[in-house]
Amino acid sequence: MSAESRAEGPQASQRNKRSVAGNVVFGVGVVVVLAAMALGVYAAVALLGDAVDRAPLSDVVPEDGRIALVIGGIAVGGVTGLMVPVIVFGMVKRGEARVGLVGALRKILAVLVFDVYLLVVALVVAQLGWVLPKQLVNVLGVFAVGFSWMPLAMLPWERLGLGEPLIKRRSRQAE
Numbered sequence: 001m002s003a004e005s006r007a008e009g010p011q012a013s014q015r016n017k018r019s020v021a022g023n024v025v026f027g028v029g030v031v032v033v034l035a036a037m038a039l040g041v042y043a044a045v046a047l048l049g050d051a052v053d054r055a056p057l058s059d060v061v062p063e064d065g066r067i068a069l070v071i072g073g074i075a076v077g078g079v080t081g082l083m084v085p086v087i088v089f090g091m092v093k094r095g096e097a098r099v100g101l102v103g104a105l106r107k108i109l110a111v112l113v114f115d116v117y118l119l120v121v122a123l124v125v126a127q128l129g130w131v132l133p134k135q136l137v138n139v140l141g142v143f144a145v146g147f148s149w150m151p152l153a154m155l156p157w158e159r160l161g162l163g164e165p166l167i168k169r170r171s172r173q174a175e
Helices: 003-016 020-053 063-089 101-130 134-147 150-154 166-174
Strands: none
Touching (some): 063 101, 063 134, 101 134
16 A cells, blocks of 8 residues: 555545535435335325225226235335435435436336336236135235336346437437
């Protein structure tokens, strides 16, 4: 180790230290995100439970498939409750705008499309309640909703032309 690297050590560590106010803001942000996630889960499960019991889904979802739809509601509420505050908080860093409003809305729209995908998967698994016992449908619901997004995450979106915003692609093509 040279004398220069030792001299840089304390200065580098002083620059990387967070202030007490920064730690408090970070803690409040974590609490807000976790609260939004928990409330999102409860809200989605309550809304799906009412939809299954009363109106549009009462004839579509068999009694043995209700839990699969509740599992889908847990996933939808958790993902939405987690991602929306993180996206909103990510718009600003130290008083500077990081992501514009259009970019944030596009990310929120992507989360909502993913939520619809999870609900469709949960509804398809719930249909297995017509032919399979309730416990097996519950286990299949957990695996289907929990792991159905993995193939989507593994796709090379950049190679398909979907990894970068359309505006950047158009500006590069114009050059």
